[in-house]
Amino acid sequence: MNAEPSAALANLTPRPGVPKPDPVLVLDEVRRSFGGLQAVAVEHLEVPRGATTALIGPNGAGKTTLFNVLTGFDRADSGTWAFDGRSLQGRRAHQIARAGMVRTFQLTKALGRLTLLDNMLLAAPGQSGERITGALLGRWRAQEAKHRAQAEDLLDRFGLAPLRHDLAGTLSGGQRKLLEMARALMARPRLLMLDEPMAGVNPALRQSLLDHIREICRRGTTVLFIEHDMDVVMGSSHWVIVMSAGRVIAEGPPAAVGSNRDVIDAYLGRHHGEAAGR
């Protein structure tokens, strides 16, 4: 693991809302409720730049809802958040993606009847051929060739190059996760947000996905990923944020969070120790 981000974060007090030296994303009073259920109620949260941050919490903690709100796939009831100092609340999903915050989905969204290569090419930003006039003028071909080379490199890195002319719909579940990660990178994000990249993936591939996440961060892209399983994040993240019932209940380096009383309570229930002692 890259030592640098860990070192920069090591001296911070592990408490919810602690300010980071160089945050890429800053949230204030972000709230979202569904009827009577307060799904997200984050008072203050900063995501460190250049690091891999894990967002963990038990089922129903509001992790995916927070992702949806931040990326424009859902509306916040209130609150503000800034990405690289630029306010993004109220922006639509595609504007947020163009701003550099690119997300993936818990249930993979491979574009089944497009080839892997087309899946990748779609994600390239700033394509002149994506405007109807540009498409007709045909001057997009040089740009397309450049994107194609980038796409092939990325597919190669994720071990999908031999399948590049296959339809994405023919991929296995794990391969779809890889494709989605590669595709998100093709969009050249400054913050890559992965929603449960390891969900439904067999243990062998899980390790490979973790290696890829580490590699993405090492190459300079900030990563924020949701994970359900606490053990997974221990070896693969520089910083861990824990949510429960919509709130951030703890954050800190993985080791500190793993032994945090509130976190164990959130995962196992408040009275687990007493019950065992009886």
Place this chain on the structure above:
Amino acid sequence: MDILKVLTDSLRAAVGVPAAAYALAAVGLNVHFGYTGLLNFGHVAFMMMGAYGTAVTVDQGGPLWLGLLVGVGLAVALGLLLGIPTLRLRADYLAIVTIAAAEILRYVARSNTLEPLTRGVFGIQQFADPFYTLNPIPPGRYGFGTFNFSHRQLWVILVGWTAVALLLLLLTALLRSPWGRVLKAIREDEDAARSLGKNVFAYKIQSLVLGGVIGAFAGMLLAIDTQAVNPDTFISILTFFAYTVLILGGPGRILAPVVGAVLFWFLLQFADGFLREALAAGWLGSALEGNDIAAIRFALVGLGLILLMVLRPQGILGSREELLTDER
């Protein structure tokens, strides 16, 4: 039984003006449904805009070219009007709104209020004479034996199929471009397209307007061919015939509308001619009357479609592989 006559009649229908018009309509639907995944159940409304735009303008004393432009303009306006409120919503809302809009527009064209423009239920006739004076083909009949067309028919057929060919060339260029790739991505999963920075709403509007204008061309061709527009021509069944044509050919394939339209009209005319001949030869006894045939030929085409869906659900040109990945 004169099977040769049945076959030549079927061939005439397969390349005739209605086949070209249905092909055009299906080209528009292919942009909507085949490439963008938009469920437009009111395609006939776009056809009606083209037909009435042309007929009313000429009837009011305007030139034909202006009528064609008005038809295109009305189709663009309808696309925006239908798309802006519904395309942010789930796919089924567009289906509901378009099918209702098509019926509303038909009743508006029938209404007394608009009678000075549309001539209500009587419709407008004989507005396309300028089109036929442009006909460069010398009078006469052209073809081989009984497979022939008058110079007037041939002129409309040529213009119709040329329009189909030009539009297919244009669409091939568009759909192979990154623009077309975004449309297909929206068809597959619009949230994925959004998450990669694509303005899904803007693309859907463009698709709806482009396909709608192509649908308007189909309406213009039908109107010019018959020299008549009437509100009750533009009933919802026309939309579903266009879907039939498209599904026969295979949605999402560039040539599907052509293959589908040719096949649809061939089968329809063949069923019709065959039944009539069989009736005349006394093979059907008293089970059928001449009046039943018009209905029964559609039943036979329906049966053919069911068989196609069982044996080749992806359509004539569709790919089996794509169909299978779709089911996952």
